[in-house]
Amino acid sequence: MEPVEQQSHWRRSRRGHAPGYHEQARQLTEARREFEWLRAGAQMVQQQALRDFAQAMTNFFAGAHRRPTWRKLGRHDGFRIVSVKPRHVRQLNRNRGAVWVPKVGWVQFRVSRPVPAAVSYRVTRDAAGRWHIAFAAVPDTIPAPGSGEVVGVDRGVQTSAALSSGDLLHCSGLRPTETERLRRLQRRLARAQRGSHRRHKTKAAIARLRAREADRRKDWVEKTSTDLARRYDVIRVEDLNVGAMTRTARGTVADPGRNVVQKTALNRGILANGWGNLVARLEHKAPGRVEKVPAAYTSQTCSVCKTVDAEARESQAVFRCRSCGYTGHADVNAARNIAAGRAVTARGDLDTSRSVKREPQPNRLLSA
Structure with missing residues (x-):
């Protein structure tokens, strides 16, 4: 049973507590022993997903975040790898690097900034279909000018x-031509039949425009805050x-x-x-x-x-x-x-x- 489903079935009237991380990890071991398709995936990735869910529930009970919900197709896709050693990351050239992914092998990525010495990283896929890798590191602060x-x-x-x-200061966004194209795509999406190939292509085009807008906004925020x-x-x-x-x-x-x-x-x-x-x-x-x-x-x-x-x-x-x-x-x-x-x-x-x-x-x- 999926962790969100386990939590949704638990009530205060039930005897005992809802299963935590250690109980879910034990259930995962039994499930991997029984199902071959589950063994095909990396156990580290599956365990880290359970740890992330346990932390999300802790944040929810603390009042800091909302209750975790089901993942939607095409949203929040990704996984986290821990216990990363220096030999697991390579610098191929100035613009390209490679990282070792368990059960997958070496995967290349484009280096947008110097790769730090990190013990974990997370791979995510956004709505536009782009894959990103983020290494867990504490960036240096900017000293005060005095x-x-x-x-x-x-x-x-x-x-x-x-x-x-x-x-x-003005935040960068979509240009007028891009805004008009976004409106046309949204109207086309409203007319498209659910589950059709045309609807899938239209949603992908909208996601690319939204991602472009978000990238420009993030770039403006980074440059403005640094300045x-x-x-x-x-x-x-x-x-x-x-x-x-x-x-x-x-x-x-x-x-x-x-x-x-x-x-x-x-x-x-x-x-x-x-x-x-x-x-x-x-x-x-x-x-x-x-x-x-x-x-x-x-x-x-x-x-x-x-x-x-x-x-x-x-x-x-x-x-x-x-x-x-x-x-x-x-x-x-x-x-x-x-x-x-x-x-x-x-x-x-x-x-x-x-x-x-x-x-x-x-x-x-x-x-x-």
Whole structure:
């Protein structure tokens, strides 16, 4: 029985506990002894899948993640190999490498960055059909420049990131011609018959465009986060719960949501600009130097005289203070309030009781 199925059948009324990793590993040994097709696969890969599931259940019970679900065809395909020795990885030339995969042999891959000395790696396949290999390693952090400069970053939909220095950064996405092609493919997919060859080809074409968009967004996030970590000692951002902000407003049949279309467009804009990824990569590259500031009234406060006025923002891009006459870009004005690092109350007073947050950062994987 599959681990997800075992967990779904277990209830609190049942005697005992749901089987854990060690019990599932014992069941795996018995199943491999009985079924030849299961013995054909590497036992290490199958055991690591059970370990990953056990860790996912631990994260679920801790309240950090959702309950693990069934894997879908063409999504999250991959496996993990541990106990990797230096002899299991070869550098063939400047652009090509090879890795030893149990029960498969030597498999070549394109080297996108120097391969680190790692004890494990993970091979994955994305929706576009591309295979990737990631070696588990702790990347080096970017040292602070020591200039003492502080920058505020305001994330938006029209402007991906506005800096308190006045720079406006835009995340790369699909070009207009690619966006139009994506729309045509989505309409073709809606007309295609389920299970047909045409539907399969259309889904693959859509996946390639989506992968191209995701690659450009990731490239922008990596370059932007590296540049900010090298230029500034302290980076301040709004303390936003991006996951909660991008939840669907569809509701249920009994309690349907309101403004669902508008909320859907906003969610897509937030995700397309990489709000969460930008801050996550900043925390990985500049640990201890990223501070989160409460976001209340940062876009309604004048960065010069600190007056809070909801009508001062005339448009998406123009901020005009009616008290001191300051005029500037609305996102840059908000970024300067964020750079100040202090929360603002509705009356315009500085709230010194709410300080910025600094959180410890986890280790990350270095992809090759």
